Amino acid sequence: MNGLVAVGLDGSAESLAAAHWAAREALLRGVPLQLVHAEEWSSPRDITPVTSAEMRSRWAEALLRDAADEVRGRHPELAVSTRSLDERPAKALAAVATTADLLVLGSRGLGALTGFVLGSVGMAVIHSTERPVVLVRAGEDAIAHSRSGHSDRELVVGVDTGQPCDALLSFAFEEASRRSCTLRALHSWALPPLVGYGAAYDPRIHAQLDMSAKSGLDEMLEPWRAKYPAVHVTARATAGHAAWQLVEAGSEAGLIVVGRRIRRSPVGAHIGPITHAVVHHARAPVAVVAHP
Structure with a gap:
């Protein structure tokens, strides 16, 4: 390099x-x-x-x-x-x-x-x-x-807690450290079928799922918080469409960071629907970070 x-x-x-x-x-x-x-x-x-x-x-x-x-x-x-x-x-x-x-x-x-x-x-x-x-x-x-x-505006990163994303978090924390800005980590999760509809909706289940998602996000961020103690981190896990939540959260951000899975196959690379939507609709600059 x-x-x-x-x-x-x-x-x-x-x-x-x-x-x-x-x-x-x-x-x-x-x-x-x-x-x-x-x-x-x-x-x-x-x-x-x-x-x-x-x-x-x-x-x-x-x-x-x-x-x-x-x-x-x-x-x-x-x-x-x-x-x-x-x-x-x-x-x-x-x-x-x-x-x-x-x-x-x-x-x-x-x-x-x-x-x-x-x-x-x-x-x-x-x-x-x-x-x-x-x-x-x-x-x-x-x-x-x-x-x-642009170092005074917060940095927003989209995190998938179901997949390892060390390269993505490394880039996001390093950028936040370099800019001395707040890092906002977002994880979006989907309600199981029928949970959010009519009589099947149970707010207790929703709350449990929300708590579990937040716990998973905090667990993923824990070693990075320890490595970058000077970086102020806010973490949020909510139900909803990940792409639109990132676009909304990053409307006033200095940078939005999203990931792209590295896929070596005959069908070629694929950036994924969430990243695809963010790079086309975000007002803020968007960093696309490839990771395994």
Whole structure:
């Protein structure tokens, strides 16, 4: 690992917001920032389509130079480098991710109701790398965080107590420690069939299930609390849809952390329905952490 934060740039507002977020993250980590452009990756709509390799090269150079100048202007103490790759975007960025501590990408906003589009490149990169990937939407939040710092907002992590998730919790606690912020751990559980319907509903059973779920969450968090005693942790286990609870809880968060199971099979990678929903609908930046 070279010790750097990498960000993919394509000239869009989303990728520029990602660059500003990544710059602040690089400063928190004390590592350099690398701005990366991959050939023909989602060219902005207001740019005349390039028709030659020379024009594409010049456009990429200008894109990287302007973004680097803007980031250095706001963070003169940050070491910033640029890299232009003449490869398929998804493949190139996945390769970059293997050499970085963190890869940051932009996520296009469609509005509060319809959510946000990750895009085929971003989805392919998440599927292709086991390194953490952070998705940042364009808008006031990303720019505001880059100007005033995003370490004052809490971090939210979704936890499945039925599966080991050490890599996920390691990332979440390390980030919370780095930011000196509160870490909110959420676990959502589903009521057994018929428990919540009509005469079959028994509040005592609901309370017992709730207590059991909270106990399981506390047990999973216990060794991490001991390892990071300075991190203030709040834990909540409630019945409901995990994705929507994470989106709601993370509406004002500095970062939402979700997991992706590493699956090596002929059918390929799978990020899971909860993570899929969170990365498309969350307003806050979302970190996707691959783990066994």
